[in-house]
Amino acid sequence: MSPAYEPVIGLEVHCQLQTASKMFSACPVGIGAPPNTLVDPYTLGLPGTLPVPNAQAVRHGIALALACGCELHPQSRFARKHYFYPDLPKGYQITQSDHPYATGGSLEVPGFTDAHGQPKRVPLTRIHFEEDAGKNTHVLGEDHSLVDYNRAGAPLLEIVSEPALGSPDEAAAYLRELRTLVRTLGISQANMEEGTLRCDANVSLRPRGQATLGTRCEIKNLNSFRFLAQAIAAEIRRQLDLLERGEAVVMATLSYDPERDRTRIMRTKEAAADYRYLPEPDLPPLSIPAAWVEEIRSSLPPLPAARRARYAQQGIAADDAVLLAAEPELGDYLDRMLDAGAPGPKAANWVTGELLAKLRSDGRDPSASPVSPEALAELVGMVERDEVSGRSAKAIFATLYTEADPSQSPRAIAERDGHRQLSDDAAIEAVVREVLEGSPGQVQQYRAGKTKLRGYFVGQVMKRTQGRANPRVLNELLDRLLDPDAPEG
Ligand code: ADP
Numbered sequence: 001m002s003p004a005y006e007p008v009i010g011l012e013v014h015c016q017l018q019t020a021s022k023m024f025s026a027c028p029v030g031i032g033a034p035p036n037t038l039v040d041p042y043t044l045g046l047p048g049t050l051p052v053p054n055a056q057a058v059r060h061g062i063a064l065a066l067a068c069g070c071e072l073h074p075q076s077r078f079a080r081k082h083y084f085y086p087d088l089p090k091g092y093q094i095t096q097s098d099h100p101y102a103t104g105g106s107l108e109v110p111g112f113t114d115a116h117g118q119p120k121r122v123p124l125t126r127i128h129f130e131e132d133a134g135k136n137t138h139v140l141g142e143d144h145s146l147v148d149y150n151r152a153g154a155p156l157l158e159i160v161s162e163p164a165l166g167s168p169d170e171a172a173a174y175l176r177e178l179r180t181l182v183r184t185l186g187i188s189q190a191n192m193e194e195g196t197l198r199c200d201a202n203v204s205l206r207p208r209g210q211a212t213l214g215t216r217c218e219i220k221n222l223n224s225f226r227f228l229a230q231a232i233a234a235e236i237r238r239q240l241d242l243l244e245r246g247e248a249v250v251m252a253t254l255s256y257d258p259e260r261d262r263t264r265i266m267r268t269k270e271a272a273a274d275y276r277y278l279p280e281p282d283l284p285p286l287s288i289p290a291a292w293v294e295e296i297r298s299s300l301p302p303l304p305a306a307r308r309a310r311y312a313q314q315g316i317a318a319d320d321a322v323l324l325a326a327e328p329e330l331g332d333y334l335d336r337m338l339d340a341g342a343p344g345p346k347a348a349n350w351v352t353g354e355l356l357a358k359l360r361s362d363g364r365d366p367s368a369s370p371v372s373p374e375a376l377a378e379l380v381g382m383v384e385r386d387e388v389s390g391r392s393a394k395a396i397f398a399t400l401y402t403e404a405d406p407s408q409s410p411r412a413i414a415e416r417d418g419h420r421q422l423s424d425d426a427a428i429e430a431v432v433r434e435v436l437e438g439s440p441g442q443v444q445q446y447r448a449g450k451t452k453l454r455g456y457f458v459g460q461v462m463k464r465t466q467g468r469a470n471p472r473v474l475n476e477l478l479d480r481l482l483d484p485d486a487p488e489g
Pocket residue numbers: 008009010011012125160161162163164202203204213214215216218
């Protein structure tokens with residue numbers, strides 16, 4: 001990035017809500033159904049049909065607004081946004097323009113900090129409800145296009161950020177966090193490939209340090225995290241090039257061409273569509289009852305930012321904390337381990353290491369783990385207390401996982417399979433003395449300075465204890481008993 005200019009980015013994100021039916025009709029919604037099978041008279045814009053808001057969609061919207069600390073407006077309004085295109089049978093889309101149901105609030109961007117070194121929070125402008133359009137497919141080389149109305153009328157949230165993101169990577173991290181959040185709330189699949197999460201990016205440059213914003217351009221329809229970051233970077237290059245040549249950036253809508261890694265102007269402001277917004281005459285203002293808000297607030301799951309804060313407090317590395325908080329089921333698993341008293345960093349290592357490896361190779365969700373969080377917490381505690389070695393712990397874990405018998409505790413397996421570490425100082429000391437007495441020659445050489453022989457003594461003790469001697473205790477004993485000044489025997 002040029003030292004003279006800094007980029008400013010704001011995102012408009014569309015998120016399809018997980019509901020049984022569409023935003024304004026009882027027509028079912030779903031991904032992957034055969035084209036035009038999820039339609040009804042309202043979806044098709046047939047005369048005499050009227051919209052009825054979907055209560056589940058509204059509840060989902062409330063949950064997100066609460067999670068972001070937005071101001072929830074008890075009354076919001078719907079409007080018609082008109083445009084004419086085959087994917088929109090009604091000729092307008094119902095959205096919330098001047099009176100969104102939620103404004104303000106913010107979203108934390110993990111891994112990024114603000115000017116004060118605090119976790120970066122990006123302020124939100126607004127969140128509002130909309131219905132989706134259908135989908136046109138232009139068939140290459142044919143004289144016709146195809147249209148599928150399954151998606152028409154699907155419930156959407158649009159989440160608009162303030163222009164407060166400072167780099168392509170930060171924008172991608174923001175979008176990832178939003179995906180994590182809506183998945184944690186269980187309100188959306190938020191899958192960019194399937195289009196249940198979509199993003200437009202607004203990009204401008206300004207002289208570094210200047211408070212006023214530069215002219216922005218909007219890149220439409222970014223459908224992967226990688227393309228989002230790449231497109232923003234390409235657009236920054238394009239604008240920088242203009243500015244450095246002394247030319248002005250003209251407000252425009254662009255698309256991103258991944259093959260050429262370039263943004264391309266689709267239309268400039270002069271050609272911007274006039275959507276002729278009108279208040280939606282068929283819908284009263286949307287009322288959000290306070291009782292709903294309180295009920296939803298009290299049933300919110302642990303949120304990713306709160307989880308990361310808890311994990312940081314427990315000494316868990318930031319990368320692990322992000323990973324664990326990004327997968328609600330993993331977070332739930334870890335939380336139960338912490339609740340059972342497992343030390344944070346060790347618990348996190350086990351979850352992101354041993355456990356996740358097994359679960360992934362089996363294609364299992366954490367909630368279906370054959371080893372319960374409480375059992376794993378017990379095992380971690382046994383390692384902490386030197387009851388079993390780290391190596392034995394892995395063997396015990398593998399046994400617990402394959403035997404999948406919830407009645408077997410790690411302690412019982414350790415006992416049964418002879419994994420219990422000898423930490424009893426007296427017992428180990430007896431073995432060490434035996435070994436030293438049996439090898440007077442080596443002891444003499446060691447004391448004369450051949451310290452490499454230490455490995456020999458360790459090996460002998462481990463052999464006699466089947467590897468179960470606690471290495472720390474063993475080393476302390478060797479230090480003491482091999483000390484040349486120590487009394488013999
Ligand atoms: P529209 O709906 O016409 O695109 P909005 O005012 O709702 O306009 O802004 C949309 C997005 O553009 C917001 O995410 C906002 O943060 C972002 N934005 C506005 N001005 C700028 C700017 N100068 N540079 C970068 N992003 C901007």
